[in-house]
Amino acid sequence: MIKRCGLIGKGIQYSISPKIHNDYYKKNQINLKYELFDMDKNELIEFLKVVNENEYVGFNITIPYKEVIINYLDELTYPASLIKAVNTISIKNGALIGHNTDYFGFIHSLEHWKINVEDYYVLILGSGGAAKAVSYALKDLKVKDIDIAGRDVLKVRREFQGVKNVIDIQNIKDMYKYDMIINCTPLGNVNNEIIPIELKGFKDNLIIYDLNYAPEKTKLLIEAENKGLKAINGRIMLEKQAYKAIDIWNLNT
Structure with a gap:
């Protein structure tokens, strides 16, 4: 089963993240598909309520949501917990976990x-x-x-x-x-x-x-x-x- 992941932001159609990720997945035979999720804040909040780990492994977060996203997460790892900004989310046991890979x-x-x-x-x-x-x-x-x-x-x-x-x-x-x-x-x-x-x-x-x-x-x-x-x-x-x-x-x- 191919699971999904992707980039969440606003005005991100220029992003080359899908190419970077999908090329890597293909080369390394990883069953993931990376997509763009261009949405406003209200759409983001509703989206996070329904994501599940059977379909998604996580997301990258970009402008303008790297800080506001924290309000909707269950846990922050180091160094996101210090930086107070998140650019990566993983999903584990139903929890949304924030990371900072920037x-x-x-x-x-x-x-x-x-x-x-x-x-x-x-x-x-x-x-x-x-x-x-x-x-x-x-x-x-x-x-x-x-x-x-x-x-x-x-x-x-x-x-x-x-x-x-x-x-x-x-x-x-x-x-x-x-x-x-x-x-x-x-x-x-x-x-x-x-x-x-x-x-x-x-x-x-x-x-x-x-x-x-x-x-x-x-x-x-x-x-x-x-x-x-x-x-x-x-x-x-x-x-x-x-x-x-x-x-x-x-x-x-």
């Missing part, structure tokens, strides 16, 4: 690119679920410091109480101090192809990491490359977190 995907992506962030000063753009996972990963990787830039400074301060420096994303100054800037917002993806910040006054070895992967080169990455900077998109992180989710689901099949 944390692992980000760390493994840095390993892939051979980037050692120890003692880096990092600026994170955004304050959602992905930003939370990335900030926890960076702390565990012993970065020197982290600044968070968002639109609602008061909200960001509430969400990131362990971060000393919270900045208005429209008023970023002294960019020269940063070793890496990570875009954790959807700004720049195929649904919103704008650049989140202007790059100016930076150091020559600044690394720009945009978690968006569609388009392959966002306007932020194009600007970074045009200015001679190392520019990375989120494709490898997406793949690494996907394989971690597959490992979790395989434990339950």
Whole structure:
């Protein structure tokens, strides 16, 4: 029997997750089928009430539900319990269990690119679920410091109480101090192809990491490359977190 799994989000038709997963399942002879579940919040709530483990093994969660989904889960595993954001759900004995594989995907992506962030000063753009996972990963990787830039400074301060420096994303100054800037917002993806910040006054070895992967080169990455900077998109992180989710689901099949 082929069980189902998939990505839950809104405005996600551009996602390449089905290809990543289904190619992996076919290659490794795993009886799973990965689909897209594009739904609004009310549909999501009703959907979670009726899912069962006889048909589904679990789901990935993306924008805009990585944080709100927690209210409808029965249990959180580490590090989701600390991060307070979930991007993977497994189903076991009727319970919906929340995991965070973004944390692992980000760390493994840095390993892939051979980037050692120890003692880096990092600026994170955004304050959602992905930003939370990335900030926890960076702390565990012993970065020197982290600044968070968002639109609602008061909200960001509430969400990131362990971060000393919270900045208005429209008023970023002294960019020269940063070793890496990570875009954790959807700004720049195929649904919103704008650049989140202007790059100016930076150091020559600044690394720009945009978690968006569609388009392959966002306007932020194009600007970074045009200015001679190392520019990375989120494709490898997406793949690494996907394989971690597959490992979790395989434990339950």
